[in-house]
Amino acid sequence: MLTRRTLLTSSAAATLAACAGSPFQLGPAVPALRPAPELADQTPPVPREFRAAWVATVANIDWPSRKGLSTAEQQAEMRALLDTAVALKLNAVILQIRSSADAFYDSKLEPWSEYLTGTQGQAPLPFYDPLALWIAEAHARGLELHAWFNPFRARQSTARSEPHVNHLSQSQPQWVKRYGDQLWIDPGEPAAAEHTLAVITDVLQRYAVDGIHIDDYFYPYPVTEPSNAKQEIDFPDEPSWQRYLQGGGTLTRADWRRRNVDQLVQRIHTAIRQSSKPWVRFGISPFGLPKPSLRPAGIAGFSQYDKLYADVELWLEQGWLDYLVPQLYWPMAQTPQAFGVLLNYWRGQNPLQRHVWPGLFTSKVTDKADSWPVEEISGQIQLQRSLAPASGHAHFSMVALRQNRRGLADHLKKTVYTEPALVPATPWLEAAPPPALPPALLMSATSPGAPPDPARPLAWRLGFTPAPVPEQEARRYLVWCRHGERWSLLSGADILIPAEGLNAVVVSALSLCGVEGPRSAYRVG
Structure with missing residues (x-):
């Protein structure tokens, strides 16, 4: 059984990772991420279909x-x-x-x-x-x-x-x-x-x-x-x-x-x-x-x-x-x-x-x-x-x-x-939504493209570390990013966020039945 995977790629509505645990971790030269709970309710509704x-x-x-x-x-x-x-x-x-x-x-x-x-x-x-x-x-x-x-x-x-x-x-x-x-x-x-x-x-x-x-x-x-x-x-x-x-x-x-x-x-x-x-x-x-x-x-x-x-x-x-x-x-x-x-x-x-x-x-x-x-x-x-x-x-x-x-x-x-969409949740299969645990998210500077092109704009690469306990390995996460005033959902196993204008990241846990837990919001400073 796979213990880490994304549920949605460019075909779907979000980046989901099967992990949970420690707070955000930052790579070299990456700006600070400051908790901003007031942003959690500002993201658009999750598209479901x-x-x-x-x-x-x-x-x-x-x-x-x-x-x-x-x-x-x-x-x-x-x-x-x-x-x-x-x-x-x-x-x-x-x-x-x-x-x-x-x-x-x-x-x-x-x-x-x-x-x-x-x-x-x-x-x-x-x-x-x-x-x-x-x-x-x-x-x-x-x-x-x-x-x-x-x-x-x-x-x-x-x-x-x-x-x-x-x-x-x-x-x-x-x-x-x-x-x-x-x-x-x-x-x-x-x-x-x-x-x-x-x-x-x-x-x-x-x-x-x-x-x-x-x-x-x-x-x-x-x-x-x-x-x-x-x-x-x-x-x-x-x-x-x-x-x-x-x-x-x-x-x-x-x-x-x-x-x-x-x-x-x-x-x-x-x-x-x-x-x-x-x-x-x-x-x-x-x-x-x-x-x-x-x-x-x-x-x-x-x-x-x-x-x-x-x-x-x-x-x-x-x-x-x-x-x-x-x-x-x-x-x-x-x-x-x-x-x-x-x-x-x-x-x-x-x-x-x-x-x-x-x-x-x-x-x-x-x-x-x-x-x-x-x-x-x-x-x-x-x-x-x-x-x-x-x-x-x-x-x-x-x-x-x-x-x-x-x-x-x-x-x-x-x-x-x-536009992509997330599979509708099936809430009758579980008693409660997942907790508000932020994922162990890694951010590092990179350049989009294969291989990276120094002439292209800087991007942040997101990655997820393995969960510390098996019960958490089944957790999956929904990732929102804000550039200027526009929110977007990103996808793919290799998550690249354009750096220019990035000012916020919001992550929420998704259960295996697709039920979304509370959102954790961060300002990018």
Whole structure:
């Protein structure tokens, strides 16, 4: 686990360092820093907005770009994607690490994904742990890394590799059902649900992820009879259903299926809260339409409540998640799935005030004639901000941003991502904000540039010394600087403050849940 990192780089709102302890320390020829508590309340509000992109590994949608790339090529693509996120001023990536009962990390529970090496069960050569490197590289850039799991899919339709001997389809075939052209883990098999929970808690324990994330694949989307497109095929869970009835179960089959999904959601939430890392957030990205009985007037379409057996409204009511990212994958002008109406609906189903951040279908911007205009995406972000300021959104998926389709990335930089933002705080995960402890801040004279250019103006380089005790190593700090009358937030692992006109520095501690503590202010004399 990283003990020192910045949470925000040029992609985000502040410089944060995982340290705490002694007062400011000054290098040679550095002006004095004098405590000035009256300045603490003069800094602007901290800009908050979750800005994420999904990085899909299944079918090589986002990363790696194709199966069988060398380790060096995989890592180069990884860094390029993260650099794209930084350039856009995003602050989080949601990385798919379990697409089909497989792993994009070193696991003893499930085999390596074929979408990594081309062969299921084969580790990358030369060996490295992709998830560990993604976390390290994301954190070094100030980005959060949320680990994305598919809880029930066992084999996706584009899979070509022979299943590994340790894949569930081979080791536990009684759990796995063929449905259409894919394989699915039966949510009604208690041992299968136990296994999925074990996979998630294994990652939680061993990796420094910022979030655990699942998407909309619970029971599978319905498939139809080849000879009759109007006739849906029922999911083949007869053995588990019969065992439930024989055990005295009284629920209808639909309610039993919903209970199976509810129980897994609740257990994941409980496992995170009871773990050694209770600050890790649990997020779910379901299909975007409400259950039919609660829909606003004019809203119509597919029912995940009846077809995927996902009772999302119940999960919000019970607080079994920390953030919801409903997939609002329709243009704003599409009245039966109106973006603003749906966003307000999900916010209204939220009595415990969990985060609600809409998912945007950014990949609908393509090079084809039926592409969405880039203004559709910026317009949805602007509408989200008007309806729910300081909340956030997520892009599906990173590839459209990385390819800058139709100038999409450039457009977003110029319109909606002109300033960085900090991930919204999650205050219900902790009892109190961090204390007002000033960091061990080092200031030394330098010249910006690589290598430093004596002709360029003088700058102060900020650095942080390690924390004296492990409990403080998780602390992170927000740094404001004032030049003349203008306050600014700086970022990056190498923090350079232009010296000319610098007259104040304000630092505050941020918890792992993003809650800001009291600010410590200093005049530069």
